[in-house]
Each structure stands twice: as C-alpha cells, then as structure tokens.
Amino acid sequence: MDANDVELAGQPGGNQPRGTADPGAPKGRNRFRWFHFLVLTGVSLVGVAVVFPFVLAVFGDKLAKLSIPLPVFIVVQSVQAAVMLGGVTAPGLILGGKVGLDLPLLDALEARQGALMVLRRILPVALLAGGVCFLTVLASQSVFKALLPNSTSPLPFHIAPWKGLLASLYGGVVEELLMQLFLMSLIA
Numbered sequence: 152m153d154a155n156d157v158e159l160a161g162q163p164g165g166n167q168p169r170g171t172a173d174p175g176a177p178k179g180r181n182r183f184r185w186f187h188f189l190v191l192t193g194v195s196l197v198g199v200a201v202v203f204p205f206v207l208a209v210f211g212d213k214l215a216k217l218s219i220p221l222p223v224f225i226v227v228q229s230v231q232a233a234v235m236l237g238g239v240t241a242p243g244l245i246l247g248g249k250v251g252l253d254l255p256l257l258d259a260l261e262a263r264q265g266a267l268m269v270l271r272r273i274l275p276v277a278l279l280a281g282g283v284c285f286l287t288v289l290a291s292q293s294v295f296k297a298l299l300p301n302s303t304s305p306l307p308f309h310i311a312p313w314k315g316l317l318a319s320l321y322g323g324v325v326e327e328l329l330m331q332l333f334l335m336s337l338i339a
Contacts, residue, residue: 183241183244183245184244184248184261186257186260186261187244187254187257187261188237188240188241188244190257190260191240191244191257191328191332192233192236192237192240194324195232195236195240195324195325195328196229196232196233196236197320197324198320198321198323198324198325199228199229199232199233199236199321199325200229201317201318201320201321202317202318202320202321203225204313204314204317205310205314205315205317205318205321208310208311208314209310232325236325236328236329239328239329239332239333240328240332240333242333242336242337243328243332243333243336243337244332246333246336246337246339247332247336249336250336250339252332252336255269255272255273256269256270256273
C-alpha cells in the first residue's frame with residue numbers, strides 16, 4: 152500500500168449504513184481524497200495570499216516596525232497558514248466522509264465528467280441562499296442601527312474597496328474550511 156492508498160476505516164460508501172464500508176465499491180472508494188485535499192488547500196492558500204493587501208493597509212505601520220523584513224514576515228505567515236489549513240482540511244475530509252458530507256463539484260471535477268451539470272444544479276440554490284443572507288443583513292442593519300450609538304470619529308485608515316473584496320475571498324474560503332469542513336465534521 153503506498154501513500155495514495157491510505158485506508159479510511161469505516162468511511163460510508165453508497166447507501167451503506169453509517170460507519171460501514173461498501174464491499175462492492177470501486178477500488179479506491181475508501182482512500183484518502185488527495186484531489187479534494189489539494190484543491191481545497193490550494194484554494195485556501197490563494198485566499199491567504201489575497202488577504203495580504205488588506206492586512207498591509209490596516210497594519211502597515213505596525214508591520215514596518217517588525218524586526219524582520221516584510222517579505223520574510225509574509226513567507227512565514229504563508230507557511231503557517233499552509234500548515235494550519237492543511238492540518239484542518241485533512242481531518243475535515245476524513246470526518247466529513249464519515250458523516251456523509253459530499254463534495255459533488257469536486258467529485259465531478261476529479262472524475263472529469265458532469266461538473267457543469269453539478270454546477271447548474273447547485274448554483275441556483277447557492278445564489279438564492281446568498282440573496283436571502285444579503286437581504287437579512289440589510290434588514291438587520293436598518294433595525295439595529297437605531298439602537299446603536301452614533302459614531303462621531305472616522306476610521307483611522309482608509310481601505311480601497313478592492314482590498315476589502317480580496318479580504319472577503321479569504322473569509323469566504325478559509326473560514327468555511329475551518330468552520331464547515333473541519334469544525335462541523337468534528338462535532339457531527
């Protein structure tokens with residue numbers, strides 16, 4: 152057995168009861184999903200990379216006072232993030248498989264078939280859920296704004312909108328890996 156044949160004891164297969172392996176599953180059904188791991192970890196590292204303009208805009212003056220050069224700081228932070236994100240993605244995939252968490256788009260991409268069909272199926276639901284969340288945030292702002300004290304002092308910094316957008320990509324990808332894939336799979 153090589154590194155690509157890591158067995159995941161008890162990972163459910165097909166319609167089998169939870170915690171049992173499907174004996175009729177194709178070879179490799181119970182293997183660690185390296186493709187999923189590499190894609191999720193890679194996308195999360197892109198999220199880490201694109202948050203740096205925001206971090207530099209907010210903490211630039213403090214980062215300039217560091218005893219190490221800024222490029223070294225960025226490399227160290229990136230390596231730390233890679234270890235942390237890889238360290239939560241792997242157990243998240245293992246535990247997620249045990250509780251029936253599916254990643255249909257990544258499954259289709261790995262199989263190199265049906266990815267567009269999967270995307271067409273999940274995109275309307277995702278857009279609807281995103282729209283409902285957006286409207287909920289807008290409604291809650293209008294309700295709670297009256298209850299909050301007025302802020303008379305402006306923020307001590309100005310951040311370009313594109314930097315905020317990049318930072319939201321970090322939040323959307325990295326925080327979902329940490330909270331949904333890892334933590335929720337751990338709790339379930």
